[in-house]
Amino acid sequence: MKIAVLTGAGISAESGIPTFRGPSGIWKTFKPEELATPQAFERDPKLVWEWYDWRRSIIKKAKPNKGHILIAHLEQLFEDFLLITQNVDGLHQKAGSKKVVELHGNIWRVLCTACGKKYYNYQVPLEEIPPRCKYCNGLLRPDVVWFGESLPKKEWETALEFVSSCSMLLVVGTSGVVYPAASLPFLAKQKGAKIVEINPEDTPISQIAHIRIRKKASEGMEEFLKML
Numbered sequence: 148m149k150i151a152v153l154t155g156a157g158i159s160a161e162s163g164i165p166t167f168r169g170p171s172g173i174w175k176t177f178k179p180e181e182l183a184t185p186q187a188f189e190r191d192p193k194l195v196w197e198w199y200d201w202r203r204s205i206i207k208k209a210k211p212n213k214g215h216i217l218i219a220h221l222e223q224l225f226e227d228f229l230l231i232t233q234n235v236d237g238l239h240q241k242a243g244s245k246k247v248v249e250l251h252g253n254i255w256r257v258l259c260t261a262c263g264k265k266y267y268n269y270q271v272p273l274e275e276i277p278p279r280c281k282y283c284n285g286l287l288r289p290d291v292v293w294f295g296e297s298l299p300k301k302e303w304e305t306a307l308e309f310v311s312s313c314s315m316l317l318v319v320g321t322s323g324v325v326y327p328a329a330s331l332p333f334l335a336k337q338k339g340a341k342i343v344e345i346n347p348e349d350t351p352i353s354q355i356a357h358i359r360i361r362k363k364a365s366e367g368m369e370e371f372l373k374m375l
């Protein structure tokens with residue numbers, strides 16, 4: 148069986164990383180849709196980086212939870228497997244997942260707006276905000292996909308190709324409203340794949356799911372593995 152998994156912020160909620168829709172203290176006065184955009188960065192790179200610095204400080208302390216670990220285990224059970232994540236936190240890899248496509252980039256990677264170089268920077272808190280490129284001193288941005296930006300070409304093509312020919316797509320902890328990632332379950336269904344959704348709440352994907360597991364990711368993954 149060829150199996151794909153699509154994850155969103157909900158898989159990392161039990162690791163203490165807030166989703167974009169959950170509560171998150173002082174930063175709740177800002178909507179992610181207002182901060183995670185190229186326009187916001189152009190207007191106020193310092194504010195955007197302060198938000199990322201805060202998110203990086205939470206992610207740095209976070210550990211993979213049972214949901215991440217069981218997805219890494221699932222990979223061991225199937226030869227033909229792909230994990231497609233919208234998360235930027237790197238927790239799937241920490242849990243042992245190997246076949247991972249990061250659709251929205253990685254919060255630990257920086258991209259220079261001047262010379263275009265990309266590299267990893269794990270400093271928390273950042274020494275200087277906004278941070279500067281170690282090669283050319285240009286302004287750095289997080290190497291993540293912001294609202295209104297296109298997805299990295301290679302990653303998106305890999306995801307599309309795999310999902311078009313898989314026999315099952317497991318969707319865990321995603322609101323199903325962030326496009327184009329949210330189109331993947333619809334494409335898979337159209338091509339004949341079984342859709343399984345794990346989410347404590349209803350989403351637009353629930354309507355096309357063959358199986359809905361209305362639980363948190365950790366318990367939902369346990370239930371899914373028992374069903375196999």
Ligand code: NAD
Pocket residue numbers: 154155156157158159160161164165166167168169233234235236237251319320321322323324325345346347348350362363364365
């Ligand atoms: P979202 O914040 O829009 O939605 C989260 C979904 O997870 C909701 O449907 C919610 O019902 C569900 N959920 C909440 N707790 C859960 C749990 N314990 N188990 C299972 N599901 C749970 O997230 P999204 O759909 O990923 O889209 C928003 C964008 O936010 C993505 O592009 C992603 O890159 C970014 N994001 C990433 C992180 C991260 O890397 N950890 C965190 C926040 C946002």
Ligand code: ZN
Pocket residue numbers: 259260261262263264280281282283284285
């Ligand atoms: Zn540079």
